[in-house]
Amino acid sequence: MKITCDVIQDLMPSYIDGILSEDSKVLVEEHMGTCQECRKMLEIMKEEQGKEQNQMRSSAATLKKIRKKLIVRRVLTATVAVILTLIVAAAGYNHWYFNEKYMTLEDSGMYVKDNCLYSSNNLINRMKVQYTEDGKTEFVYAIDAPYAGTLELKGNDMLLQDFSKKTEELSPEDDSTPETVKEVYYMSEEAQKKSLELTELEAKGDLDAAEKIVDEMKQESKLIWAE
Secondary structure: OOOOHHHHHHHHHHHHHOOOOHHHHHHHHHHHOOOHHHHHHHHHHHHHHHHHHHHHHHHHHHHHHHHHHHHHHHHHHHHHHHHHHHHHHHHHHHHHHHOOEEEOHHHHOEEEEOOEEEEOOOOOOOEEEEEOOOOOEEEEEEEEOHHHOOOOOOOOOEEEEEOOOEEOOOOOOOOOEEOOOOEEEEOOHHHHHHHHHHHHHHHHOOHHHHHHHHHHHHHHOEEEEEO
């Protein structure tokens, strides 16, 4: 039985792909040996298949590059999101713990009555106290901050210090007063800025310079109690 060119050309794609049975492969190759037209057709098919394979490889390479870019972009997006989250968290932390606002004597609600220091406001976590090196002068002031909670005081006014209740402690944690204290000032905002310098001078032992700063702080602050 004579095999026609149409039959051989139908088998060519499978022949090129190498999936023909041995018998069919022999028929195609025998036909090619005698048919120039089919040999030419086979070359054309091989060229077309080569082009298709190159296009597929190129597409695969392009797809790989796109995937790589997407991965990089996702990583960058995630990194930026983490950084932004940290920035927001840091800003929130800074606002919560360091956004302290100085309160004037009037705003603090502090007042002295019957040899005691009271406040009409909730000054827990708000009241600040600083003693001079000789222990004779006490500076107090209040700050407001988000971490301090509500300023409103429910119930009776708050007892902050009992000046008649003396203690040998240099910095008592209760409402008593060091026995060395002779006067108490409500520290002004200007004096508050100098208080750090005062602490540094006292730490260095430069008592003359420290005394000068104390005098300046007294002049800028308000005397609220004296023995």
